Amino acid sequence: MTRANLIRQILRIGLLCIIASFVLGPLLATVLGGFKSNEEIQTSALSLPAVWRTDIYAGILADPGFWRYLGNSLIISVATVVLTLLIGAAAAYVFAQIRFFGSRMLFSYLSLGLMFPFATAILPLFVQVRDLGLLDTYWAVILPQTAFGLSLAILLFRTFFAELPKELFEAAYVEGCGYIRFFWRFTLPLSTPILATVGVFVFVQSWNNFLLPLVVLNSREAFTWPLGMMQYRGEYAVEWNRTLAFVTLTILPAVVFFVAAQKYIVAGLTGGAVKG
């Protein structure tokens, strides 16, 4: 390796370390915070704990409320992912395969949803959910989340589906396979990269969603974990160590999900770039 190359490598690795530290620093502080006392967090947030306290984590793990929140979040997120993938893929399949009057306009209209800020819709959404009698149910969160996730899902799916060779459908069609069967037997199995990509986006978004559950869920029974976390914020004091330990434990499933799907995500994002 030449000297210039070596310097360039060192610079590159240094830069990557700095960028990684932006992500890992707060994460580390969060994980470590769960082992500290509140006073220690206030004085030295980033250092290793002077005394490793495990009772905070243990306390949260032993709390049935924590597991209930986690379960609620999991049900809502999984349902949102499944619904978004199914509806989004079906809609995108139609846009990619069939040319019908107004398809371009309809597609543009759906894409407009990308520009619509979620927070602006929160009041009408609440009214709608209340009128439908869905308050305090999982559907109150699942349905709006699916609706808002669809624009991105359809946009990504359509591009991917459009790149599946047309002859594949024709070959199946000649054999007697119709559009719907083709969707289940060909489009979905051949689209795992993009399904994983969109699935992870939707899952993480739903997992971390705070505003919508806050507005439509009032019963503690139906709380998702971001709402459950609020119990550690008193009127006068915040139990930071509990909050941080809680956050650490609740982001774990999202991280696991991401790592599991990571291989496909990279393929999904670059899938359209090169033919191969």
Next chain:
Amino acid sequence: MAEVRLDDITKSFGNLTVIPELNLTVPDGSFTVLVGPSGCGKSTLLRMIAGLETPSRGRVLIGGRNVTEEEPSRREISMVFQSYALFPHMTVAQNIDFGLRLQKMPKLEREERVARAARILALESYLDRKPSQLSGGQRQRVAIGRSIVRNPKVFLLDEPLSNLDAALRGQMRVELAQLHRSLGATMIYVTHDQVEAMTLADQIVVMKDGRIEQVGAPMDLYDRPATEFVAAFIGSPKMNLLPGRSIGRQDVKTAGIRPEHIRVDGAEGTWAARAEVVETLGADTIAYMSAEGIDSITVRLPGHMRLKAGDRLFLTPEPANLHLYDEKGHRMEARA
């Protein structure tokens, strides 16, 4: 019986008419090749027989039955695509019996048919592989296997060999001819390669701009091309097309003579010519020559005649093998 007949078929895309009023009969059990330059409408024609395109007007009859409005799967046809269109997530066996599964055929019979197709196409040891693990020729065979298991009355093949390298193409050509002989089914084959057309077909259909220029047996087309276009298209190296005056006929627009029908002499002849480029192929020597009033004329000589660029020779076209064409490019029957 599975004769394919096209009655007054017209196909337009918007204002663009790709095929104007075309009639064609493909006899039962024949190997018919549709050939023509790209964009001549031959693939569109095949897709209309398959049912992937609907004709704007006219009727498609397969085995005497009007199938113009019928779904492809009910036409008793099968199709092999240029890109093979194998299903990438299925094994070879699953690819081959996909259509049979859709027909809800009993498992035992399905396995039997797949095994038979695999035996015919020498695919037995690849049945559990995915298409991505196969070579080009093997993929081609899987695509053919997929079409033969259904016992269709008519096979449609859309440039099936164009993605293969030259050596493999020659081999697959032989295999296709053998397959046709053993199955006895009607085959309609689209290609832009006149060599494939000549070697495979019992009947060649030469197309240009959506119209049929000539239909006939390969040697009929070779011996008596009906139009100037067919004369230029069929045969390799190409027929020489010369102005009528070069053979002393003012009433003739174009006179055609094949490279092998020109006599060469050192001392006398109709044209005094000079060799510009000489290609030695072994059995043959192809010489590209120029003569007075003629830019370029191709001559096929026996391989033992050694010729160098720059050599001067006399050329004489064999009068019996002259093809004469009028202003419209139609064949004139009176020989020179």
